[in-house]
Structures are given as structure tokens and as C-alpha cells.
Amino acid sequence: MNVPVGLDPHLAFVRDDVEPRTPEGCQECLRIGSPWGHLRLCLTCGHVGCCDQSPRRHARRHAGLVGHPIIRSFEPGEDWRWCFVDEAPV
Template identity: 80%
Template sequence: MTRAADPHLAFVRPVAPRTPQGCEDCLRIGSPWVHLRLCMSCGHVGCCDSSPHRHARAHAGVAGHPIVRSFEPGESWLWCFVDETFV
């Protein structure tokens, strides 16, 4: 049995990271982060759910951009915040 493609993949676009040096929002407020996630709709770089502010998830909710990619070196997985699953 094959798994159906996540319909939220339609939101994925070719993007460039807006702040390749770190979480866009943490850099603005001077906060640390744990791991980074790249929004696959607009290039927003946000911090992961293990970070104090969870900016990637917050961005997904406010902007309606459901798919992120790990922005950690050597990682290329995608995550859908709507379905709470890897895609």
C-alpha cells in the first residue's frame, strides 16, 4: 500500500533562506535557538519546537505556510505542521 501525497506539498516553492545565519525572529529579539527550520513557501527561517519560542510553528500558523524543511547541515527532511508528519 502506498501513502497518498500530502496535499500541503502544493505550498512548496523554490525558496532562499531570508536569514541564513539563524532564526529570523530570535535574531531580532536576541534569543537563542536549538535547531532551525526553513519555510518552504517563503524562506522564513524559524526555530524548532525544542527552542524557547518555537518560531517555525508560529510562522506556519500565522502565515498559513504548512511545510518546513530542516535547515540543519546534512538534513533534508520535510515536515507538515497541519498533519504533524514527515512528508
């Protein structure tokens, strides 16, 4: 995918058809019984992880482990996106 000049090149990782794997909460926190703060959706694979203010920061950990850089808020009424590589909104 060619990304227009001035746009984050990591947007090439974003898929239009991504579905949340665990819409009920953070995938890892649900498995281990840990609380979370806010949820983030990986726009490459649908992983649902907890935010950086959560105790375990699973969204950021997922991005680092598998190389999926762009997430969006998975909170009702929020539609912002973030690139972990550039540490910037997209």
C-alpha cells in the same frame, strides 16, 4: 497544482525556488536576541525559524500565523521535511 493521490495536499505550498531570508539564524530570535536550538526553513517563503525544542518555537508560530504548512530542516546534513498541519513527515 495537482498532487498525486496518497501525497500530502499541503505539498502544493512548496516552492522550488525558495531562498532562506536569514541564513544566519532564526529571523525572530536574531531580532530579539534570543537563543535557538535547531533551524527550520519554510518551503513557501524562505522564513528561517527555530524548532519546537527552542524556547520560542518560531517555525511553528510562522506556519500557524501565515498558513505555510511545510518546513524542512535547515541543519547541515539533514534533508527531512515536515507538515505542521498533518503533524507528519512529507
